[in-house]
Amino acid sequence: MATDRENAVFEAAIKLGALYHQFVGTPISRSTAEIVEAAIESAVSLQPYVTKITVRLDKSLMNENPFGYSELTGAMYDAVIETKYGDAVCRASLKFENGYPLMKIIE
Numbered sequence: 001m002a003t004d005r006e007n008a009v010f011e012a013a014i015k016l017g018a019l020y021h022q023f024v025g026t027p028i029s030r031s032t033a034e035i036v037e038a039a040i041e042s043a044v045s046l047q048p049y050v051t052k053i054t055v056r057l058d059k060s061l062m063n064e065n066p067f068g069y070s071e072l073t074g075a076m077y078d079a080v081i082e083t084k085y086g087d088a089v090c091r092a093s094l095k096f097e098n099g100y101p102l103m104k105i106i107e
Contacts, residue, residue, distance in 0.1 A: 004086030009105060011049040011083040012092035016103045019044055019055075019079060020094060026072040030059045036072065044081070051089070052082040058096075074101035 002010070019040060028036050040055045056078040062070045079094040091106040 004088035005090075008049070008083050008085040008088040008090035009092070011085055012081050012090040012105070013103060015044055015047055015050060015081055015083070016079065016092060016094045019081075020074060020077065020101055020103075023072055024074055027069045028057070028062060028072045028076075029064060029069045030062050032069075033057050033059050033062065040079075049083045049085050050081065051084045053079065054081075055079045077101060080106070 022043075023036075023040055026036060037055045037057055041053050044050060044053045044055075057072065057076045058078065061073065061076050064070055075096040077094050077096060080091060081093075082089060082091050084090075089107075092103060093106055094101060094103045096102070
């Protein structure tokens with residue numbers, strides 16, 4: 001049987017993976033980035049065991065196409081999530097490092 005700590009870590013990891021894959025490709029622009037950040041935070045915060053989530057998107061990577069928008073890419077993410085399972089809390093992050101959308105446990 002898994003411990004509360006293991007479950008808190010699992011919940012953080014699965015939610016970051018889903019966040020990454022669910023929103024990549026979303027049409028975005030510098031003027032709508034904050035709205036998309038808030039929408040992602042709102043959607044993820046509805047899931048079980050999530051106590052806090054912060055999502056920031058790197059606007060400098062948003063290069064508009066001829067139609068006035070770009071698409072959200074993994075390189076744009078800087079997210080931190082906190083989950084609580086029983087008495088255990090996990091903080092984990094998703095950030096593009098060394099050419100890869102790296103997810104890691106903070107504490």
